[in-house]
Amino acid sequence: MLKATDLVVRWGAVTALDGVSLSVADGEMVALVGPNGAGKSSLVQALAGLVRPAGGTVTVEGRLAYVPEGRQLFYDLPVEDNLALGAWRGRNREPKRVYEVLPELAPLAKKKAGALSGGQQQMVAVGRALMADPEILLIDELSLGLAPIIATGLANQLKVLHETRDLAVLLIEQNAEMAFDLCSRVYVLENGRIVTSGSPAELRRSETVRRAYLGAGGAFQGTGDGTAGGGAAASDRA
Amino acid sequence: MSALVDYLISGLAIGCGYALLASGFVAIFRVTEVINFAQGTLAVLGGFVASSALTSAGLPHGLAEALGVLAAGGAGLLFGWIAIGRKGTPPLASLVITLGLAVAAYAAEIAIWGDQPISYTALPGDFVLAGAHLLRQYLLVIGASLVALLGLGVFFTRTYAGKGMTACASNKFAARVVGINVRRVGLYAFGLGGLLGGLAGVLLIPIEPLSFNSDIGLAVSGFAAAIFGGLRSFEMALVGGVVLGVAEALIAGYWQASYQTVVALGLMLLLMIWQARGRMELA
């Protein structure tokens, strides 16, 4: 279980988060959407314990693992070492159990992480997080920079993982369409504040949400390059 | 011919010493982005402690040198704690701190060991190779250095701790993500630099006596070797050290010993400037 209460995060004089509260229950898959600069990365870094908040509290019950934005692998090291290092906080450093869940990684074990494709790297990043045997998974921009078909494939794998391991997942996504498809609850973050939240169905009914994140009328699909459908509208509002 | 062999082997030995120092620079810089100006000081401390262990404490060889190396490692940890222990110290400030530590160490060294050069004999005697009389110590230096550098390689590629350190060097943010305490690893890097520097000191002191201000020459030579690999590659540091050592020996032998510094440093400067080419055009 993961909970943030009135979280405030500042970078020097800039307030990135201004009193944010959210929660992810055990086994829930929750999405956080919002435009660029909304404070999503600040939020997830505060939740992961990488940044000390200026105010508010973060409560984490259970092991937490973080898949950061932009893969952030150890590019000079081979895949198997990247995975092994994911277990730094734990005891079991054997990557075999990740190969069982993500079999595409097994043949890449000795390859340098820097030599992989974007999709493969993202898989390594997820695998690395899984090495910590987490109960809570934070995933920041899973689909960023990936071709739509790769992103969709990863998303499906994530769904399977969530169901088989009963993971609590917080998915931070600019690709709102994908987030809405995967998750049972959605938070919308804008300018450091949660402006609305609810089930995907509820939010789809909101005209403003649709226009900003799902494309006017919902007919315009999210583009696979990570921008929300109707991206122009979103950035107008940012 | 025998002269050439003499220069090559002696140069190789000194060069291995430089390579150890260079590896110390690399180990620390990769993780912390700090250039440890006190790297030479650690070598001097290692040699001095070993010498005291031999003469004052009467310890046997091997044990005395090990003590020297460990003492240097401890000093490295201390230097690291002072230089990077405080949150928010930028790398350039840490460099200047190591500078201050090197100078402050002069005072400590003079107080404990006096201001005269110190040496001892480790592996006595010489041997003959192709007509050249060479110190057996050269073999010890070369052998021990290569073993140490091999061990270093194994540490970084095959041990979990070593991989963790490489991870910090490769991507600090990701290291923090998986839970690595990057600052603590930086401290360990300083300790490792201390061990490597101390080893260089105990190996070189029988060949050339060291005094409290020998650190500058050692640090500069070690640094020159380290920049062969851009301060990031251990393999290139070894290459750089050997090239530098042999070049210096050849220059001293065939030309003039007093030109060693000029050539070694000139080489280092040219290398740095060449590596920085294209960075800045003159307006």
Next chain:
Amino acid sequence: MRSATAVAWAGGIVAAAVTLLLPLWLSPANLTVYTLAGLYAVTAIGLSLLMGYAGQASLGQAVFFAIGAYTVAAASLHGVPTALALVAAPLLAAAVAALVGIPILRLRGHYLAFATLAFQLIVLSVISNTAFLGGGIGFAAIPSLGVNGAVLTSARGFAWLSWAVTAVAMVLALNLIRSRPGRALRALATSEAAAESAGIAVVRYKLAVFALSAGFAGFAGGIYAFFIGYLSPDSFPVELSIEFVVMAVIFGLGSVWGALLGAAGISVLVQVLNQVGTAPGMPEYMPTLLNYAAYGVTLVLIMVFLPGGLLPALRSLWARVAGRRGDPGGPVGPGQGAGGPSAVALGTALASALRLSPAKDAGEPTPEHARRQ
């Protein structure tokens, strides 16, 4: 704030008067300390400008001091009129700096620091191997500085010459800071990228400051040669360069008065330690030991706890004591507070531009950092 500037001006004039009269009462030994303090101050001022405004670390500044000294020695011993030799000293030092700066100034911070150190070692080595420059033994019996038959030999005379040179250097430096080029330099110190887009020729300015700082050091070195009367490569070791760094850093980079205070303070401290170190019963190496301890410990303490220097810290302390919040308008050296950011902000800004202290509002790595990695 006009009253504050007036107070500052008054303070400066009083300080100038006091220091001018001081040589009348000092013993010969202390006159030497006084004279050298002035010469070191001139060098430290130049270095402070270089490190503070151009953001270039220099661990080998003593090389330009040496070049000035050697120019004077070699020239005057080979028949050049002494006054002319003294004029040539800073010019040659500046010229060397300009030449060397062209390739060197493009190096990054820590590489640059080592490059300056390497350059000093190379020059010293070359001098040791050059007979024309006295080789390893150096020069003795350097002719006295003089013009048209009048020579300067008295200790007090040299003290006043040192005072005059320091005063001129300070006026030059302070005017430079206040001038248009000075403002450009300040812009450069805070952000190279911004300065460049504002049309400032960053490279040329850096080179100019480098040469200027070398000129200051060279002139001081020239007088040093006449004052001491003998020199050798051993007179200008790396330790001397580090001493200059300590003097420049201790009160705050970029501060002219800070450099003066640093040089004076360190010189006095060293003299006191020498007294302690040469007391009966002390081992022979004690003075040297105490010197090293003083420099080393000072540098470490300042860089760890107050990388912006003592002046900014003292000023904010003063502001708090005097009950003023935030931007202190406290005693400011003439010209320091004029028109620019407050001295506190400036000192810290310059230190952070040189990346000696973290940028004022730095927290954990920002998301931008994370993305860049």
